[in-house]
Amino acid sequence: MKPLVVIGFLGSTLDGSKFGPSRWNKWRPSVGITMQEDLRVDRFVLLHGTPHGRLAEYVAEDIASVSPETTIDLRRMDFKNPWDFEEVYGKLLDFARAEPFDPEVEDYLIHITTGTHVAQICLFLLTEAHYLPGRLLQTQPSRGTVSPVGEWNTIDLDLSRYDSIATRFAVASAESQSFLKSGIETRNAGFNGIIDEIEHVALRSKAPVLLMGPTGAGKSQLARRIYELKRLKHQVGGAFVEVNCATLRGDSAMSALFGHRKGAFTGAAADRPGLLRSADKGMLFLDEIGELGLDEQAMILRAIEDKRFLPVGADKESAADFQLIAGTNRDLGEAVASGIFREDLYARLNLWTFTLPGLAERREDIEPNLDYELDRFAEREGQRVSFNKEARQRYLAFAISSDARWTGNFRDLAASVTRMATLSPRGRIDVDCVDSEVARLRKLWLHANAVDDGLASLLSxxxxxxxxxxxxxxxxxxxxxxxxxxxxxxxxxxxxxxxxxxxxxxxxxxxxxxxxxxxxxxxxxxxxx
Incomplete structure (x- = not known):
């Protein structure tokens, strides 16, 4: 058998005791490890702070008395703040990197029963990441009896061996992704990959997210689902505030976004908190952010970075802590080059950028979205409508063909389904209804895409x-x-x-x-x- 090395913190409370025979009636974790009949400890690396040096020597003496074969290696490790996660993890990482571990020669157990909770967590993380090449050791007092020995067990971190854990994790992950897609079983690999990345970012980052893509591609709905997912995970407590920046013009833009004080301008009869203040502790979705003026962009940048902004007419700043999601159908890179969008704001937004494809690029997703829109109609109108078989086949054949432009993306599809469902009072969409709708869509897209080329007056x-x-x-x-x-x-x-x-x-x-x-x-x- 290879020599066994135990590494752990001195328990300033659990390992402490009054000097005298009575101490042997108390369970002391560090001492109890070396008293186990089925665990031979060849070396014990005992980490302790300077204020507990005497206790460390006292415990070392008791270990030597019950386990003469154990070499005690007292290591001093001081923390300015033992509850500072960054400091504790950093110093333990330095210790792990400097220690001449050799798993081929020695076995290692990392004792996580003693030390502060922060120290225990850091030991767990360093072991899980293999900086400390051993297994976790946990000890506890014996049940139903007073004994200084206690009980011990090891924790296996090889999660791949636990099929049930892996399965539950996979199910939870799939549920999050399905949630962001509103439960729609989308088939487009590129879109599913984007949603997978967004799910990871949404639950692990508070940085701004930029959603790009054509009008009607689903940016607004996805932003709200991101908010709802974070709320389910208790990561936001405030409201979801949505504003279309294309509707903000002139002086009213500043007032709407940042609020104003009573009397700041004609018509300001009362204080107004503004949308940023309303999104405090929640999420702000600025759709069509590329339409904001340069002055508003500058204030938005400061609000993102410093969580502070100045309402119109105020002499004191307001504060709001929110996560920003921005949406745009513009190429913001080109807007920066043209001087109509601030480069520093674009750089701040461009950390997490996701481009949503239009419906015409996701034709394999039309069928599941068709069912989703029928479900939405049923919820909204209280009436379930469905296709007959031939009508469904005819509509899908057109919808996935190159003849279907889908210039309005999912808005076109939603409107199309609503029209057919509304015009089918008996609850069944038939072939005649589909044919009429296809003709309507062709005409809609023809006029939407038409330029004044002089042909409309000559041809039907x-x-x-x-x-x-x-x-x-x-x-x-x-x-x-x-x-x-x-x-x-x-x-x-x-x-x-x-x-x-x-x-x-x-x-x-x-x-x-x-x-x-x-x-x-x-x-x-x-x-x-």
Whole structure:
């Protein structure tokens, strides 16, 4: 057997006793370790502070008397504040690094029964991290009898051997991630990876979080779920305060964010605490933070860093301790380069940045979100609506196809489901309802994405929807040239100038006429618009 080394703190209270025979009727942890019949201690490293030097020598003498084979190694370790976690951990880490441990030659037990709670925690952490290469040793007095020996057992830190613990941890982790996704079984690997990272950051950091992504990608809902998760874990006690910075303009922005004092400006009839003050001990979500003015940005930066800000018209600062989540659909890096966003604020926000993909980038998540939106409708309206099989298949086929633009992202999907559910009074969405909704979405996206290219006055909505983007750009330029020309021939010469120079003869007017005919147009219809 390899020699056994025990490392532990002297218990200034538990190891203390009056000198005399009566001390052997008391359980003293450090002495009791060396009195165990089934535990041979070859060396005992006993850590103690200078004020307890005499007690350490006293305990060492008693150990020598009951276990002559044990070498006592008294080590002095003083702390300015034994309850300062950083100081205690640092000095124990220095001790661990300096100690010539050799697990091939010796076995080690780390005694965590004695010492302050901070010292015990630090010993646990250093052992778990293998800075102290041993097992944890715990002792206690014998039950039902008075004995100086007591009882001992070791704690195995190899958690991989405990399937039930590992399973419970995995379940708890999965529940947190599912919570952030509102229970939606999302399938997109990239999005799930983002949520996994956000869950880790949310529960381990109070630093600002920046959520980027297009409008309707779910930034606001995710921010609220982060808050609710932290509240469940008792990490926040205040309110969730949300503000869309795009709605804040001029002098009212300062007042809304930082509050004002009565009489600070015309109309300030009473004190106003402001949104930052309302978020004290809670969470502040500044959506579209890129729309804030530079002055407001400067004050937000100070509020994040110093937890202090100056209300409008006040001569005394206010304080608020909140966690900030910021949302934006802007590229803040470009905004900094353009001079409309402060570089120092961007640097402060950019510690934890997560970019949420739009719905068109997560088409495999449309089906589970479809069910989620039906559940939301049922909760909101008190009526359960579902698809029939063929209607569901037809809607999903369109929704995941490239024809579905989803320019409004999840807002478009939520509105689409609400329309279909509302227009299905019998509780079943059928194929006709789906066809009508698909046509409505096509028209919605057509108008949303349309530019004034002159085609809307020439072609029907159905004809425009049937155009490939390539053909639309080409046709729009053709129409522009036609309207700037006095005749069909002049327009043809302008449009085909390069190609006609390479031919001996050309009828540009006829060529242009045939091109327009492909789209059901003629020169007179185009030229008069």
């Amino acid at each position: 909505d159905e004809a425009l929807a049937a155009l490939d983007p390539f053909d639309r750009v080409q046709l729009a330029e053709t129409v522009r040239i036609c309207r700037a020309s006095r005749s069909l021939s002049e327009a043809g010469r302008s449009l085909f100038a390069a190609s006609r120079a390479r031919r001996t003869s050309a009828n540009d007017a006829d060529r242009l006429r045939k091109y327009l005919t492909r789209f059901g147009l003629d020169w007179s219809a185009v030229a008069k618009n």
